[in-house]
Amino acid sequence: MEAWFIILVSACMCVILRAILSLRTKTIRIPPGPLHIPIITTILWVRKSFNELESILRTLHAKFGPIVTLRIGSQRTIFIADRSLTHQALVQNGSLFSDRPKALPISKILDQCNISSASYGPKWRTLRRNLTSEMLHHSRVKSFSGIRKWVLHTLLTHLKSDSQSNYSVRVIDHFQYAMFCLLVFMCFGERLDDGKIRDIERVQRQLLLRFSGFNILNFWHKVTRVLLRKRWQELLRFRKELEDVLIPLIRARKQKQAQEEGVVSYVDTLLNLQLAEEKRNLNEGEIVTLCNEFLNGGTDTTSTALQWIMANLVKYPHVQERLVDEIREVLGERDQREVKEEDLQKLPYLKAVILEGLRRHPPGHFVLPHAVTEDVIFNDYLIPKNATVNFMVAEMGWDPKVWEDPMTFKPERFISDEGFDITGSKEIKMMPFGAGRRICPGYNLALLHLEYFVANLVWNFEWKLPDGGKVDLSEKQEFTVVMKNALQVHLSLRSPRI
Numbered sequence: 001m002e003a004w005f006i007i008l009v010s011a012c013m014c015v016i017l018r019a020i021l022s023l024r025t026k027t028i029r030i031p032p033g034p035l036h037i038p039i040i041t042t043i044l045w046v047r048k049s050f051n052e053l054e055s056i057l058r059t060l061h062a063k064f065g066p067i068v069t070l071r072i073g074s075q076r077t078i079f080i081a082d083r084s085l086t087h088q089a090l091v092q093n094g095s096l097f098s099d100r101p102k103a104l105p106i107s108k109i110l111d112q113c114n115i116s117s118a119s120y121g122p123k124w125r126t127l128r129r130n131l132t133s134e135m136l137h138h139s140r141v142k143s144f145s146g147i148r149k150w151v152l153h154t155l156l157t158h159l160k161s162d163s164q165s166n167y168s169v170r171v172i173d174h175f176q177y178a179m180f181c182l183l184v185f186m187c188f189g190e191r192l193d194d195g196k197i198r199d200i201e202r203v204q205r206q207l208l209l210r211f212s213g214f215n216i217l218n219f220w221h222k223v224t225r226v227l228l229r230k231r232w233q234e235l236l237r238f239r240k241e242l243e244d245v246l247i248p249l250i251r252a253r254k255q256k257q258a259q260e261e262g263v264v265s266y267v268d269t270l271l272n273l274q275l276a277e278e279k280r281n282l283n284e285g286e287i288v289t290l291c292n293e294f295l296n297g298g299t300d301t302t303s304t305a306l307q308w309i310m311a312n313l314v315k316y317p318h319v320q321e322r323l324v325d326e327i328r329e330v331l332g333e334r335d336q337r338e339v340k341e342e343d344l345q346k347l348p349y350l351k352a353v354i355l356e357g358l359r360r361h362p363p364g365h366f367v368l369p370h371a372v373t374e375d376v377i378f379n380d381y382l383i384p385k386n387a388t389v390n391f392m393v394a395e396m397g398w399d400p401k402v403w404e405d406p407m408t409f410k411p412e413r414f415i416s417d418e419g420f421d422i423t424g425s426k427e428i429k430m431m432p433f434g435a436g437r438r439i440c441p442g443y444n445l446a447l448l449h450l451e452y453f454v455a456n457l458v459w460n461f462e463w464k465l466p467d468g469g470k471v472d473l474s475e476k477q478e479f480t481v482v483m484k485n486a487l488q489v490h491l492s493l494r495s496p497r498i
Contacts, residue, residue, distance in 0.1 A: 029382040031078050033069035034060065041071060051477065054365060057081070057392065067381055077369070078383060081392040083399060085379055087428045089389070090370075090436030093378075095120075098437040099371040101388045113286040114293040115441070116368055122277040127290070132441050134269040135186070141445055143263055144186055145341055148452060151182045152338070155453070156460055163491040168466040171310065172486045175303040177201075179449070183298040187291050188249050189256075189265030203245050204295055207238040208479055246288045266294055296479070298442060301363040302449050304480040305432075309357035309454055311487045312409040314463050315471040319411060323349055324494070327459050339455040341448070347455065352414035354450045355422065358397075360409055361473075362432040363480040365394040370438065394481075397430035422447075459494065466490040 035041075048056070057079055060068045066082035080086055089097045099120040115131060118124035134140065155178040162169045180201055184192060192200075253267045270287045274280065282290070313320040326349045327339055344350065369388045376383040383389065398406040403413065414420060421427070422443065424435040433443035440446070457463070465471065466488060474484040 029377075029380070030384070031067040031069040031381045032064040033071070036071035051475070054392075054394070058395070061392075061395075067379060075388065076384065077388040077390060079390050079392060081395050083396045083402070083428045086391050086396065086431070086435065087424060089378065090391070090434075090438070091425060091428075093376075094436040096372055096374075096376050097370050097389060099373050101369050101371045102386065113282070113289050115290075116293060116297070120373075120437075123275060126273070126275055126277075128441055130269055130273050131266075131294075134264070135266050136442055136445055140264065141448065144182075147182060147185045147191075147263075148341070148449075149338065150191075151178050151185075152453065152456055154178065154181070156456070159457075159461065159491060160493070163461075167490060168469065168488045169491055170486050170488055172303065172307050172483075175306050176299060178453075179299045179303045179306075180295065182449070183295050185265075186298075187266045187294050188253060189263055189268065192249075199245055200295070203238065203242045204292065207235075207242055207292070208296060242292065243285065243288050246291055247284050250284060250287055250291070267291065297440075298445070300479045302446055304363045304482050305357060305361070305446070305450055306453060307483060307487055308361035308363075309353065309450065310457065310463060310489075311471050311473065311483060312357060312360070313353070313454075313458065314465055314487070314489055315473075316409055317464075319353065319409070320458055320463060323353060323455075323458055326350065327455060337460070339452070339459050341452060344448075344451045344455065347451070348415060349411065350451055350455055352411035354447060354454065355414045355420070356409060356411040357450075358422075358432040359403070359430045360397070360407070361475075361481070362393050362397060362430070364432075365392070365481055366390050367393060367431075367434045368438070391431070393431055393434075396428065397432070399429075402429050461491045462494055464490045464492070 057068065060070075061079075061081045066080060066085055068079050070077050070079065080089065100117055103117065113123075113127075115124065115127045118127060155174055158174050158177075159169065159171070162174070177197075181197060184197055184200060250267055250271075253265060254271055257268060257271065267287065270282055270290055273282055275282070313323070326347055327343075330343055330346045331339070339347075367390060369390050371388055372383050372385065375385050397403070400406050420429065422430075422433065423439060424431050428435055433440040433446070467490075469488055469490075471487070472483065472485040475481050476484040
């Protein structure tokens with residue numbers, strides 16, 4: 001009897017031990033994270049700000065390692081902070097990590113036909129290929145040099161006028177308007193009057209701000225549709241206003257296509273684009289969505305980066321003066337009011353200033369969320385199917401193991417690193433434009449705009465703090481990560497004068 005009892009107890013212990021080991025193994029394979037209590041954890045996360053999230057993630061990564069999991073509602077999000085693991089995911093295993101999370105209900109209502117949010121597949125490839133080959137190709141970008149020169153002249157004129165009227169100039173408003181004018185022309189192929197541009201800007205921004213707010217509540221969408229019914233209706237109304245403003249411009253461009261030659265606009269390429277897998281052309285709603293993406297993507301990110309760079313040139317006058325000296329050396333004795341685009345390749349310190357600005361102040365501290373469409377074993381962890389994966393962009397650019405004194409603005413570090421590759425194809429040291437297959441397709445255009453405008457802004461004006469002013473580099477989250485207190489400067493004309 002005792003023998004049978006011992007055998008029975010031993011068998012039970014083996015089963016229990018195997019179950020425990022199996023459970024432990026399964027738990028270990030999921031990236032670690034803080035305790036999740038349904039409903040309570042969700043409520044706590046909703047109440048936290050963006051800056052709190054970053055601080056919490058830093059603490060969690062210090063505790064759990066480079067990969068952590070957060071649970072918000074039913075959504076599991078995995079955050080990766082290590083640059084080598086990021087390269088392994090986005091570059092070496094790009095096909096596994098290139099999808100997007102399942103479309104939110106609000107995205108479906110507003111139309112998800114865009115490059116940023118489209119699922120990884122034929123439709124995304126068609127839309128992205130059209131943008132890169134038709135709009136962002138070197139020859140096409142060069143065709144817009146005349147409009148860049150016009151926008152620059154307008155910006156310099158507005159800054160000069162504002163500086164003569166006010167001792168202190170708030171520059172971000174001028175930057176945003178200049179970048180928006182440039183992108184509007186590229187999108188619609190013509191110079192619109194100020195009233196029409198302001199109208200487009202208004203409907204763009206009101207929709208963008210409402211959309212961002214609803215993203216935060218995506219896991220409660222069924223509740224918010226009932227409790228926040230008026231806001232949903234308002235959002236739909238904003239989308240309708242956007243269509244009412246953009247569709248007439250799209251139709252007008254369609255009528256001009258057969259009559260005009262010259263600069264090809266983004267709308268022109270969309271009107272001629274066919275979705276091969278669906279055997280159809282884009283409808284007007286889809287073109288509106290893509291135009292909306294084009295204008296948003298090229299305006300806020302560039303104007304935000306431009307303000308951060310100029311803020312550091314004000315904070316560190318020796319950097320500004322070294323940049324001016326480099327421009328003066330390249331231009332020589334020419335009485336030239338403009339640093340031309342062909343001069344930019346001769347200005348290595350300028351390029352270093354731009355890269356250092358993007359490293360120290362990336363416009364987005366995270367990439368747009370990625371997703372895996374099947375279970376993936378990654379760094380000995382299980383990344384579950386349909387899990388959202390994100391990457392801590394700012395933390396990688398501030399990694400003290402890569403960058404000496406990382407929080408200091410020091411462009412010289414890029415002069416000594418001549419082989420640096422911003423795409424991260426061989427190695428990721430920073431990734432302000434993302435990396436891998438979902439890297440921002442317009443990164444070369446953004447670099448051109450930043451180099452061209454920064455060079456001409458410091459060549460035409462001396463940038464200083466007004467009496468009693470200071471450069472505050474604290475941040476806040478809007479559509480991008482912007483200066484909490486906008487840059488205020490005193491501008492004085494350099495020679496040659498405008």
